[in-house]
Amino acid sequence: MARITARKKGADRKKGIKEQQVQEVPLHIETVKWGDLTWVNIQPPTEREIEYLEETYHFHPLDLDDCLSRKQIPKVDEYPEYLFVIFHLPVFDKETRVTTKRQWSAFVGENFLVTLHTGELRTLTALFRDCQANEDSREEYFSNGSGYLLYRILDRSIDSYFPVLDKILSLMEDMEDSVFDEDVATAKELSVLRRDIIAQRRVMFPTRTLFMSLERRLKRFTKVDLTVYFGDLMDHMNKICETLDELKEVIEVFKDTDYTLATYRINRVTRLLTIFSTIVLPFLIVSSLYGMNVTLPGGLERGSVQSFLILLLVMLLIAGSMLFFFRRRRWI
16 A cells, blocks of 8 residues: 555656646747737747637637648638738748748737747748837837737738849849740749749739738727728739739740740751751652662663763752742742
8 A cells, every 4th residue: 555655656746747847848929018018929839829828818719720720811800809810921942942821820909919920931020029129119019009010010021022023023034035045944944933923923912802801900909090001001012913913924925935936946947857858858769769679770780870970960850849849838
């Protein structure tokens, strides 16, 4: 009985130590507060951070589950106490040259803003660090409410996209020159650039639709009228989307042009080879006949220099006639 009690006490002690070790693992949660507004930044979110949000803010369980999922569409869920928003932003990998979308979520309430992301969105992270370090930044971003703070995050994120758009435009200008240079790698570069533009459009167009529905819902969480601010934000989004539409049309034109030029080059080579084969055909026919193991006029047994010259003249006459015919038909 004593041994059982001692084992039980030892097991409880180990369990307590293990639970204490688990509790000592820090949460991926950082906060910045100014006045009565708190910005909670979570990167990256795990089950433990989700449990913290559920216990502290009592968010809806379905919204918390969406924060951990990476296959959500941009959306806005409205509740009496808060808004839940899912955003997508494009991220370009320089090594693989592939554009992928990165999801981040936000809970907007009267006195709080909670952002959850993986940490790959440098603009969002840089803005949070700026608010942590500078009192002036906190006063500028926090003084007009959580809705205005979310707007500033979106504005910085969209502004950071323009260098990416400028890079695509620069690549398009280079591609325009290489299309007519008969470069073999042009077709591959066109395909990579076309894939990148399509991926950018797949992210930015739903985001523009989300911004249009977000403006009126944020009004209750801000102290200023966001109409002008969101008007400027929508101007930027419309410019991005219109540019991407234009780039898509231009890249399709380049693709068709490259295909047309490649087909023309192939046809030109094929035409020259066909003409050469047709010209050589009389020589092959005559030489094949006289290469047979039979007696023919002008052959080796009855041959002479005069016969050879006559055969050569006949072959040249046939070849010249074909060249004249091709020229008349404008094939050459």
